Amino acid sequence: MNDPQHTTHEAEAYDPPRSVQDVADDVVARVLARAGTALQDGATVHSSFDGDQLDLEERTSLRRVAGLSTELEDVTEVEYRQLRLEKVVLVGVWGTGTAEDAEISLRELAALAETAGSEVLDGVIQRRRTPDPGTYLGSGKAAELAMLVASVGADTVVVDGELAPSQRRALEDIVRVKVVDRTALILDIFAQHAKSREGKAQVELAQLEYLLPRLRGWGESMSRQAGGQVGGAGAGMGSRGPGETKIELDRRRIRNRMAKLRREIAAMEPARRTKRASRKKNAIPSVAIAGYTNAGKSSLLNRLTNAGVLVENALFATLDPTVRRAETTDGRVYTLADTVGFVRALPHQLVEAFRSTLEEVADADLLLHVVDASHPDPEGQIAAVRHVFADIPGAMDVPEIIVLNKADRASAEAIARLRSREVHSVVVSAHTGEGIAELQALIADQLPRPGVAVDVVVPYDRGDLVSRVHEHGDIDAEEHTPLGTALRARVDEALAAELEAASVAR
Template identity: 90%
Template sequence: MSETHHTTTPSRTPDEPRSPQQVADDVVARVLARAGTALQAGGTVHSSYDGQQLDLEERTSLRRVAGLSTELQDVTEVEYRELRLENVVLVGVWGQGTVQDAEVSLRELAALAETAGSRVLEGVLQRRAKPDPSTYLGSGKAAELATVVAAVGADTVVVDGELAPSQRRALEDVVRVKVVDRTALILDIFAQHAKSREGKAQVELAQLEYLLPRLRGWGESMSRQAGGQVGGAGAGMGSRGPGETKIELDRRRIRNRMAKLRREIAAMEPARLTKRASRKRNAIPSVAIAGYTNAGKSSLLNRLTHAGVLVENALFATLDPTVRRAETVDGRVYTLADTVGFVRALPHQLVEAFRSTLEEVADADLILHVVDASHPDPEGQIAAVRHVFADIPGAMDVPEIIVLNKADLATPEAIARLRSRELHSIVVSAHSGEGIEELQDLIADQLPRPGVAVDLVVPYGRGDLVSRVHEHGDIELEEHTPDGTHLRARVDETLAAELETSAARRA
């Protein structure tokens, strides 16, 4: 291994103070020792509530294939969405915060890279106040990175941050392999995991918005096409002026594609709004499950509803929202919506593209904010999710329950610390079932109750109305009389009007 290998700390005497860079090198060594975190931490563990998980085998079969190069001469930017990450070197700049913050961030980057199907070979973490405006790492460190990349045979560099187009170009010119920033990596994972037509359109729109200012050509792709009425070499009018470059042509095609995708997404919105309006019209309360990626949201949905949705120990396993029917312990029907997971510095392109999906959160009557209590920095995850909530109009006004999941893996100290910070919280394990009954009781207590009191007799011929009162109302008294079913209950306004009309007709 080259002497510039960044996981070996130089020998020193026990009393000698450690430099910031030595501390950074230790962080890289620890991250690489458990490289990837999510995918190598024992794999995915399912419970009987998760169903047959037929989608998991299909997803696993679509993992990246080895042997497909991503070196500059082999990849064109127009095919950016087909990017194949293979053997990668992680790069981070540790500016502010503690060494634990730097380690959590780099470990998350390793998990993202492995979720995208790559293999983490090496890492470089530089201690500096802020990234270099030219090459992110600075010219000297960038040259060292090039040596590391060549030594380990990496074909991609993954940077823990969002690079300006000029920074990415400059760094690629130094390391001579593909450079991918954190935003592009997340977009690539979303592209792999989206299944629904709307989800695929949303991801592609986000990718194109990211790609547009970052188009780059090499060699022949930068040559100009002749403009005007050129019929042959050196002939006539129009041959003097340059026509569109390939890169300009690509930009125009991308803008046209983005406009088409926006029209498609807008055309899909009425169907979702109709479903949502139907639930509102029938006064069905809704609960949104939200939280950081890989916090256990889908496992919790399966535990509460036996939905059998895909559960995978990887980041962003769920992209397409799943809405399932559930019942409170007292028999009231409500819906549970599993939403896309959030992450630190979620690319703004994704927030915009998925805005229609994220509105499920704002329209809910209650948010179950699921937190991985066993994570090294759960407080940071909670803050990241609430940061995204702040970008969704109305989301911050919805009542929120902090669900501290993975209690079977978390330390008692971590749970006690989180419960002292988040007063409206509950401790559960979607895997073992711990705390699930208490959570169901809390959901029943927090969901809005019908507001109109009725005391009337429903004709026996309108059993459908009685059934709806059972589903959506609070029944205080139900007795059978010679004239019909006597009900004393609380229901929503629409159902109250129908009950009153039915009782009036009987009279």
């Protein structure tokens, strides 16, 4: 005989299996509930080491805001300096991995969109093994996306992946708004943030490389190219007219501009090489700071050197490399170079365009690989950065220290897990100063030391040589004698030769 009370209890405890789509919808809901971003901490918090941050004030004065038109007659002169906020819908395809992996990727896309100056309204994620070759999502999901875009009033769709030109065109034809893929979004952020002449040229080159295969022509002024030829007699129906000439003209202009930019970037490289050679000649060791975007690289540079460079809670806040002078705890001088941040699936156009900048990493004596220990997937960030390093000749050979940053916000479990995986690591907080002394001691220990032993007496009128030994050498003993300064030290070969030449007999 059945017990009705027991049956009711079993019915209440039964949890029906959830569909894949329900799980995907939950992923999107959680992303949007966090104000759509990996920047959930809100406003940037600065320390006293970050300086006046004048660059940040300039950047935020042109931040896009909601509710403003770009039409001159509709806005005041002050409002005209601000751009209309784009309203976007996110689209992702969940092919492999867990729901958490899909959420992290979509959250990063939301952060990228907001960094570019957009407002994230909604999102769609589809569970399928591979993207549809026609519309990326498939016809049914694309039609659902079109209805969602219309209902929320979005004007842009951002896809978490790289779209083929045909996929973007097909998706735009269905949703009837602009479609942007992840690569184009990252390029847009780089274009907004580049300030130096070299940085602007590198970004423009990457944008043109991306644009070239995606030129699209419509109508009489720029009709589409024909798909084939008939019997060798011309291109066939639909190809005759001004359109073909217009597209080819645009392509030629883009290629010419790309060639000019490559020449300009190549012309800037000798200056960078000369600075590096000068540091090598003076035996100044170099340390490069690299890592995932928004991991806290610039904050760490400011903490170590008081450089006061731009610090912002945004992706790709730093594009132009910054080199600053620093000293080890034992008084040796070295340089610290802050480099551009990396991201998952960093567009290959950017890796190529920024190759001369990224070579700062390969030429360094020591690499500080900064990791956001509070991020949900720090291991994925480390792997993404090392994937880019693999494309830079010599970068993988540079001694590496993993700097687990943001320790004040990371969990003890995450830090313990990372330290067990990365043996050569140190835990710090660039914001609070925790672990900075330990990092400085580790830098002093890991930097190459001079290899030539000298035992000389330097006359007092050559105090410049004594000063250089203090800056770049290891002094074992120093004594002031009637003839000059007696030094027993280890220095580099060039300085050793100068000291021997200037030394006086005891």
